[in-house]
Amino acid sequence: MMEDIKKYQKAEKEKKLREKNQPIPWYYDGLEKLCDRIHPTSQLLKLTDIKDLSYDTKLYRFISANPDKPLAPFRAGSYIGLTVNINSVRTSRPYSLVSSPNQLAYYELGIRKKEGGFVSPFLYHNAQIGDIFVSTEPLGNLYYNPLFHGKNLVFIAGGCGITPFISMLRDITERAVPIKIILLYGCVTEKDILFNEELREILSRRSNITITHILSEPAADWKGECGFITKDKIITQIGSFKDKYFYVVGNRPMYKFIENELNEMGVPRHKIYYEAFGVPEDITQVMGWPSNIDSSKKVKVTVSFRGTKEIENQEFEVYCVEPLLNSIEGFKNSQITIDNGCRSGECALCRTKLLKGNVFVPPEVTVREVDNDFGFIHPCVSYPITDVHLDLTYT
Ligand code: FES
Incomplete structure (x- = not known):
């Protein structure tokens, strides 16, 4: 293994040297530009619109702040790392793109104000139209791959985890991709449901898409499903899992819960894609953390x-x-x-x-x-x- 790596590194060095000494081919400029267009090292974004999605979540719309550089294209389900400067602390967070990848006039991000968080409360209270941000290119492995994912998809979303699915639903409906989608969307209360109107409209217009809302703390007049997205509820909604591919997006506790439920159902691991951003709330509770290390060290x-x-x-x-x-x-x-x-x-x-x-x-x-x-x-x-x-x- 080490031998192979060394051989590879040597070959790479020799290739770079050869390239340095070769005349630049005529197409080089075009390729460079294309690579930069698709994979820019960073992007400059201008905030042009802010809308309330719920009592604690806002929709932020950005255009390219550089007229010579259009926004980089992306696959539905991607995210960008958005950099902010808060009291001289420069940091960034990954946020899923909500907008459709079929238009690149703007990007939209749906960001929930996380209690005790650092970046999302700052954006919620301070972001102003006209603000300029730096972001990464669109990144991520959550996207529909027809070759491996087949034609029957199950989307499992928790709270703000619906955002990449909105982009995927927009993409799939706009391009009339012939696949079936079952969306199970878990929230705490009805007022936590994001994009409710759009989801209702999709449901009314598309026979290949079914949507089930599941509330863990519903009001007394809620007529839909209650509780968590358990194995039994998943089976009731999807029937057999055999021909289906699962995408799960939510916070870390939900991810653990769903992982267990799907495991008990017998869904093979390679038929599931999990996306859970962030690190554990308390690393000392994670398996393998050295017990002799004090958290104040x-x-x-x-x-x-x-x-x-x-x-x-x-x-x-x-x-x-x-x-x-x-x-x-x-x-x-x-x-x-x-x-x-x-x-x-x-x-x-x-x-x-x-x-x-x-x-x-x-x-x-x-x-x-x-x-x-x-x-x-x-x-x-x-x-x-x-x-x-x-x-x-x-x-
Ligand atoms: S930021 Fe992606 S691996 Fe660290």
Whole structure:
């Protein structure tokens, strides 16, 4: 394995050298432009509209703030990492695109104000029309793949987890894709249901789409389903799971709950796609967390990075129960920036070399074998349990 990697690295180096010495082909400019159009390193977005979706959720519409750069195309189900600057702390969060991918005049994000959160309450109370934001290109693995997902889909959404499904439903209905969709949408109360009118309209116009709302704390006059999205409720709505592909989007506790229900039904893991952004509320409760480490423990983090002229080192003292990325971003006016998108260990944008020390990574996060072998970590889901040294100069 190591031999193969070394051979690959050598071949890559030789290829780069060859390319450097070769004349630039005539089509190079066009290809560069196309790549940048599809995969821009970042995008500048201008907020043009804000609407209430519910008592705690708003719809934010953005256009490209750069007239020469249209918004990057995306597949329904994608998300973008939206960067904000809050009191000199620069951080970002992943938010699913709600808008249809069949138009690129604007992106829309539906963002719920998370109690005790940092970014979403800030946006809810402070975002103003005309504000400019930086975002990533559209990212993510949640999208309809006809080859592997077949023609019978089950969407399971919890609360604000409906947002990528709205984009997918818009896409599928606009293009009249001949597939069947069963949407199970769980909320706490009726006023938590987002896009209710649009869902009703889709339901009335499309015979290939069924929608069931399930409320965990319904009012006395609610006539629909009550409780959680349990195995029994899923079976009642979908019948056999055999020919179906499942997408699950919600918060982490819901993800765990649904995982268990689908497991009990016998749905094979490869027939389910889960999307749950974020890190555990309390890392010390996660399986495998070293029990001898006190949650108040602080460790020293040294970061080597390219300063204005030369390589510099910066040292921080951080809590071991905070993900490294959050801790580093939390230092006001820090010169250090780490690219990121999903903040869940999936996109690998934050991939960073760990020179020294140990980190704890939740067991459900899968780090590529090659990253482990060469000492790379994802700071968005890595908790420093000893003093650590990170190298951001490594390319
Ligand atoms: S931000 Fe995506 S893996 Fe860290």
